[in-house]
Amino acid sequence: MKKIFLVCLFSLSIFVINAQEVFVFSPIIVADEDIENFEMIQKKYVTPMAQDAVKNKSIKQWALIKKVPGIGNPDNYMWVSVFENINLMSNSEAWWIGTEKKFGIPSEVIYEAQEDIERRGRYIYKTEKQIQTDKPGQYVILNWATPTNLNKMIELQGSVEKHFRKNLIKSGMVGW
Numbered sequence: 001m002k003k004i005f006l007v008c009l010f011s012l013s014i015f016v017i018n019a020q021e022v023f024v025f026s027p028i029i030v031a032d033e034d035i036e037n038f039e040m041i042q043k044k045y046v047t048p049m050a051q052d053a054v055k056n057k058s059i060k061q062w063a064l065i066k067k068v069p070g071i072g073n074p075d076n077y078m079w080v081s082v083f084e085n086i087n088l089m090s091n092s093e094a095w096w097i098g099t100e101k102k103f104g105i106p107s108e109v110i111y112e113a114q115e116d117i118e119r120r121g122r123y124i125y126k127t128e129k130q131i132q133t134d135k136p137g138q139y140v141i142l143n144w145a146t147p148t149n150l151n152k153m154i155e156l157q158g159s160v161e162k163h164f165r166k167n168l169i170k171s172g173m174v175g176w
Helices: 002-018 032-055 086-090 101-102 107-114 148-165
Strands: 023-027 060-067 077-083 123-126
Touching: 023 086, 032 060, 032 101, 032 107, 077 086, 101 107
Parallel strands: none
Antiparallel strands: 023 077, 023 123, 060 077
């Protein structure tokens, strides 16, 4: 019985630790004629800078998400930064501007061609519930909601999570 309790406590603590992640979503619109240059800069400069930031624990994860054409709003890309918690996010530095030290090119020069990007805001979310698997995903579905009854929405999360745990793999999902 004691072992079962410790396993449950350990599992719960892992869930709580994972549930503290903070995501910063920064949707943008890149004009069609600028996409090739934008993606080149993201791959050649921003991705290595993000990898360094992950190694240095400035951020937990970083991604550039490209929208599937023809679905949803006009944003065609989204920068996503993941932090261990709100404090790390609040105290984070602009990891993407150290390009001169890494590449010998000032960040103003690298990013000057991207001044025409239409930034659509910055949205900050904290993970409350999450199901992780060891399988990598290819797509991300973001469902935005503004519930009229927040308490009822929170109550329903238990049954929603139970449904997804049961149907995750057979539905083709690798996480929730």
